Amino acid sequence: MLKGVFYKEYIKTRRTLLWMLLVLIGATFALFLFVNHEIEVKQVSFFWFQQMVSNNLFFVWMLPVFPLMAAIFGVVQFLPETIGRRFRLSLFMPENELVISFSMLGFGLLALTLLFTLQFVVFAVLFSGIITLIWLLAAAKVFVCFWLFSFATYLLIVLIFIAQKTTYRMVLAVTALVQSSILFIKPQLNIFDCLIPYAAILVMLLFFSTSFFIHHYKTGSYEL
Amino acid sequence: MKNSFVKYFGRICFLMVLIITMAYLMPLVYKLMTEGKTNVPFILYSPDKKGFFVIDGGKFLDENRHPIAKKKFESALPLFFYSKLLKEGTMPDSVDGMAVSPVLLNTNNFNESIYPIDVDIVEKPYYLLLNCSGVNLTNAPDFYFSATSSFNVFNIKLNQTDTLLSRKMNMAAIRKGFVFPVKAVYGNKSVKMINMDGNFFVDACNNFFQIKLISDSFSVSTFPFPDSFFRISCFFNFDMRNHELLGLALTPDNQIFVLEHGTNNFIKIPIADYRPNQDVLRFSNNVNHRTFTVIGDTVITQYVYNKSFSEIARYHYPIKRYEQTVAGKIQKYVFPFEISFSSPNRLKVSPAIAFNFASYFGLNLLLSLLYYVLRRSSSGVVKAAVFVYCTGLFGFIALLVIK
Amino acid sequence: MAVIDVHNLSHAYNKKPVLKNVCFSVEKGRILGIIGKNGAGKSTTINVLNGFLFPNSGSVKVFGENSNELTADTRRRIGVLFEGHLLHNYMTLKEVANYTKSFFPQWDDETYNKLTLRLKLLDKQKISTLSCGQRSQVALALLLAQRAELLILDDFSMGLDPGYRRLFVETLKSYVQYHNTTVLITSHIIQDLEYLVDDILLLNKGEALFNGTLTSFMQSIARYKVLLVEPQVVNPEVLWFANDVFQVENELFILSRLALNELLGAFAALNIQVTQIKSIPMSLEDAFIGLTGKF
Incomplete structure (x- = not known):
């Protein structure tokens, strides 16, 4: 069963996944070239001083890419389900509809995690000559925090597609905007640590909220 | 896993998401709309x-x-x-x-302000290691150190750990009785390029140390505590041109001490009402007196001391905070709780929840009754009304959105 | 035990009733055609049967289980064709088969290949590039290869030309007969159903007007040609016994539930002189229009 759902989701998103990976790795390379140029011009000591003391993180500009990618992935995965109400086709497969929908979301979260992890590996390899492992681990927390918020964005986008009422869609869109705005309060190293549990709770709540929308999808939203 | 339970659980989850979002957004928007520009006197x-x-x-x-x-x-x-x-x-x-x-x-003349954010010390992967030989650096420094189970000095020019300097730092510290792992590292708040005082540390035995790099060797100083119960929860190194004071220390019970240069003694400042996590503490030094100003919620208190820290004068200046304005009071009655992630004076991204218990005796009760009247014919209305009472305006709106 | 058992099914959209106390059942191996005009409640019935709508009242059982709580094992026994031959358009012919196969252990590759091969399409062809007719054949192939015991087909004829419609009906008919499959089908093209169904459920404005075998349905109403003695314009509203009246000069074509001799008496009672009343052949569509009217 899981194989079937994952197969369908893979077919739907394989091209998007590929170009997303290319964009993420491309952006990481661009960042690497930019940092190298900065180091050449300003010297490595100044670069470090910026990172350590001024908290002027060099990778900050690429962080919004994660929620953006997650939102696009959500659209690519669930727009085809919405056209012609094809979601009925997916849900009527011989399996519990909640298991089916949770598996679809599971695929999305797994694919995004894989994508983001690959990006981080490339990031770590490229910057291993400039930053140390300890610093990289501290930076990883900022990445993880953005990943979690990206997952929340993805889930909110998916819920917008599953929700059958305009009111729900509007409420979800506002929620997505509000939750994403939290990320841009002050993107600095270390200060995101305490946001990780919050983001994790948000992702969990949104994941299980799906069952409410699936229930609503089935109980009366279907109009002739 | 019962389908009905999962659906019910899903509804609760969605309600929680809405309530969390509203509890953050609504008080924020309300405050932005009603709060005028307030300058601290x-x-x-x-x-x-x-x-x-x-x-x-x-x-x-x-x-x-x-x-x-x-x-x-x-x-x-x-x-x-x-x-x-x-x-x-x-x-x-x-x-x-x-x-x-x-x-x-x-x-x-010297002024330094200590905000709640400064008290909330964040552990860093690396700290700046400045040479205290008095040389004014024109470029960014080359050395950083990590302080965990030992000191590790990192040379960024060579992109490697400076084993020699690391060993020197560790040996100098151990020789003076430093016990690893390092509990806390304090430096100069303003991170100036000229730093004569180096870094300050609390070791595993809660003892306080100053370690300075002078040329290529380390100088370590220890400081006698006023009594055996004395502990440091926070230390702020001053960059005073007259070198009278090394810095200001806070204890876990919110006592303020200053650390004198030369004598290396901690001197207690008799200020009892300072709350480091909420108030702002301003210290200013003048040619003939020193002042400590505690900016609290409702009052600013200034304590004036002479050079030997005997009190000369004290002044209370009442202030009206947002919470005391009409809009601020209404807020306490309207929103049962508020979630915040940052505040203008606490430059910190961290979720915090504040309850306004006043609303539980007013608006929450009214909304709960209103909900009961509006939905009296639907099943589970009592449970929902209790939910509205607990979550107030947020729960009321959320339940109206989700029928 | 009936495969489908619907008892007192009622449903309303925003307090507007669409189904009113509808009762019917489908026995194993029978083909039930639900006919009715637009808005009669056909799709609502299908949605309730599929579990996509919770009815306001009544009980709907499929294989003895409530339709909105069908277990995975029961769903595995049901093949559903959604209105408009809904398929995952972004998949190729091979991919859609692989995907569906993973859910149905009794999947029959041979049936799927046989039906799709005759379309002379490539495995790599995407469903979105197929014509409506070709898509209907792929949908049918997917449905039949599932080896389902119950097939629910919602408006299978939608958008199909006569050729593809005939092909669909013939393929379905031969499969169903061979495998003794139970079918519930709706269509706007009533003549297709005449060839296919055993039983008829006629829905009109949410109510079941008729529920029985096709033969009894065809016998419940007859088409007559009435020759009037002299040319005169007959007001159709006075002919209380006629469901559909069409007049050409002195010839009246009517559909009526009355028998021939009863009809003669009825005309006489209305003082309309007739020379001859003749029963003429009638299609299912005639009977449907006769019973429900043209609009």
Whole structure:
């Protein structure tokens, strides 16, 4: 069963996944070239001083890419389900509809995690000559925090597609905007640590909220 | 897993998401709409006139809150407005019987503010290791160190750990009785390129150390504690040009101590009402006196001490915070709780929840009854009304959205 | 035990009733055609049967289980064709088969290949590039290869030309007969159903007007040609016994539930002189229009 759902989701998103990976790795390379140029011009000591003391993180500009990618992935995965109400086709497969929908979301979260992890590996390899492992681990927390918020964005986008009422869609869109705005309060190293549990709770709540929308999808939203 | 349970659980989850979002957004928008620009009044002590003067919202006031002319205000505070008075040629030669000169004033004038964010020390992967030999660095420094189970000095120019310097630092520390792992690292808040004081540490046995890199060797100092129960929860190193004080220490029970340069003694400042996690503490040093100003929620208290920390004067200036305005009071009754992630003076991204219990005796009750009346025919209305009572306006709106 | 058992099914959209106390059942191996005009409640019935709508009242059982709580095992026994031959358009012919196969252990590759091969399409061809007719054949192939015991087909004829419609009906008919499959089918093209169904459920404005075998349905109403003695315009509203009246000069074509001799008496009672009343052949569509009217 899981194989079937994952197969369908893979077919739907394989091209998007590929170009997303290319964009993420491309952006990481661009960042690497930019940092190298900065180091050449300003010297490595100044670069470090910026990172350590001024908290002027060099990778900050690429962080919004994660929620953006997650939102696009959500659209690519669930727009085809919405056209012609094809979601009925997916849900009527011989399996519990909640298991089916949770598996679809599971695929999305797994694919995004894989994508983001690959990006981080490339990031770590490229910057291993400039930053140390300890610093990289501290930076990883900022990445993880953005990943979690990206997952929340993805889930909110998916819920917008599953929700059958305009009111729900509007409420979800506002929620997505509000939750994403939290990320841009002050993107600095270390200060995101305490946001990780919050983001994790948000992702969990949104994941299980799906069952409410699936229930609503089935109980009366279907109009002739 | 029962389908009905999962669906019910899903509904609760969605409700929670909505409530969390509203509890963050609604008070924030309300505050932005109703909060005017508020400047914290600035209090100054005049040793000459033996009185206090205040700048509040652009107005110049005496200690009885009577407005006075700007010229009179400035001339009453020569230690503060000395450069302006010098330009105007009205600077007196002596203040409170003490001869003053621009150089003397410049060396002695020092201000430092400690905000709640500063008290909340964040562990960093690396700390700056500045050379304290007095050389003014023109470029960014080359050395950083990590402080965990040992010190590791990292040379960024070579992109590798400087084993020799690391060993020197560790040996110097151990020789003076430093016990690893490091509990806390404190440095100079302003991170100036010229740093004469190095870094301060609390070791595993709660002892306090100062470690300075001078040329290529380390100098380690220890400080005798006033008593065996003394602990440091936070330390702020000062960058005073007259080198009178090394810094200011806070204890776990919110006592303020200053660390004297030379004697290496901790001197207790008898201020009892300072709450480091909420209040702002301003320290200013002048040629003949020192002031500590505690900016609290409802009052600003300034304590004036002489050079040997004997109290000269004390002044309370009541302030009206947003919470005391009509809009602020309404907020307490409307929103049962508020989630915040950052505040203007606490430059920190961290989720925090604050409850307004006043709403539980007013609006929550009303909304709960209103919900019961509106939905009395639907099943589970009592449960939902209790939910509205607990979550107030947020739960009421969320339940209306989700039928 | 009936494969489908619907008892007192009622449903309303925003307090507007669409189904009113509808009762019917489908026995194993029978083909039930639900006919009715637009808005009669056909799709609502299908949605309730599929579990996509919770009815306001009544009980709907499929294989003895409530339709909105069908277990995975029961769903595995049901093949559903959604209105408009809904398929995952972004998949190729091979991918859609692989995907569906993973859910149905009794999947029959041979049936799927046989039906799709005759379309002379490539495995790599995407469903979105197929014509409506070709898509209907792929949908049918997917449905039949599932080896389902119950097939629910919602408006299978939608958008199909006569050729593809005939192909669909013939393929379905031969499969169903061979495998003794139970079918519930709706269509706007009633003549297709005449060839296919055993039983008829006629829905009109949410109510079941007729529920029985096709033969009894066809016998419940007859088409007559009435020759009037002299040319005169007959007001159709006075002919209380006629469901559909069409007049050409002195010839009246009517559909009526009355028998021939009863009809003669009825005309006489209305003082309309007739020379001859003749029963003429009638299609299912005639009977449907006769019973429900043209609009």
